[in-house]
Amino acid sequence: MIRNFIMNHSMRLAIFNECSKLKLLAVAETQFASMIVMLKRFKLVKQQLQTMVITEKWSCYREDDVNKARLVKEKLLDDTWWDLVDYILSFIDPIYTMLRVCDTDKPCLHLVYGMWDSMILQVKKKIYARENRMDFEESSFWDVVKQILEDRWNKSNNPLHCLAHSLNPM
Template identity: 60%
Template sequence: MFFSLGLPFHLARNPYYREAFSYATNTPNLSGYKPPSYNKLRTTLLTTERSHVENLLQPIRNLWNQKGVTIVSDRWSNPQGRPLINFMAITKSEPIFLKAVNCFGDIKDKDFISQQIKDAIMKVGSSNVCKAATKGAKKNNVTYDQCSWITQIADYANFIMRHSMRLSMYINFNSLKLLFVAPTRFSSTIVMLKRFGSLKEGLQKMVISPEWSTYKDDDVGKAKKVKETLLDDIWWDKFDYILSFVAPIYDVLRKTDTNMTCLYLVYEM
């Protein structure tokens, strides 16, 4: 009763609770029965109940390595106003609650959140986890900060666009503008990648041009690095590979970004 209904253990100390049980057990079949004590509920019986729940969950865990797991987290506050973060393991069969983190007094930035997600992944088993999903504020958005590869592209774009002479060279070889990651814009990272890919030919012509080679500024080493990267076929293969699997996700998000009924579109796609 305590565990299934979530009753507080201190109820076992309530005299009315004990009197009610004494009255209910005043029958030949239940004569002499005493309800579990407060200490037994929070020690021996709690351990037994946990083992029972773990046994019930084991068939679900056995499917993790077959169907994969999504780690989901969500922030909320308990009745006392303490900030908590819940972590769940979601599968096609049933979800399992992993842990609740009391983050009172902690700075809930991207480093703190990512560490908690990492701990949840290790608890589930990294080989079983397909992805992690969390609802976070702008300061917890790790897409731009943590992906060094995308940061490199943005860095190269800044190097080209934020200097008048390099910008003039870029305009001579490209008809489209470079785009930047905008945290407030929808899927701006993917939009930026798609634009960068469409500029490949113009960017390569720019860095092999005499203007790029003869132009000297205060960062010759950076200009050489940009040239080597943009002419590297392996680097572009990696670019195409990443874009190949994020572009379909972007297309689905764009088609479903509407107030109208759109679930049938997902099924069709």
């Protein structure tokens, strides 16, 4: 919503371009990990986005949708919102990294089991660190995330992965 609000209006986009050398990406939702890519770009241009919404020009060119402009400004200046962006990126990063490794032309089928175990542990560690929980404690959020990951694993796992893993000399 924030990206669309800026990108779909030439004056707001011009104000952003004055504040930032980097551009906001026009990532198609069908593209691999589009939301993650967008959040990473937001982190890179955080300061420029915040500068944009506190300029005088922003106040002048927001009249066409005052409520959305106010919401965008509040979100971009809200430290709690940025903390949530950091948190999302922190626990998604191991998943994203594993998928990026597997999404290449290099042979990696034999590595999937090891990467899976490592990724699960890293995600759990990030979530538990955020929730200040010990390893043995319960976390309802972790349970939901783990279930989603396991469902995805069960959907795409096949005997070929097991065979490749068992033949891996490591």
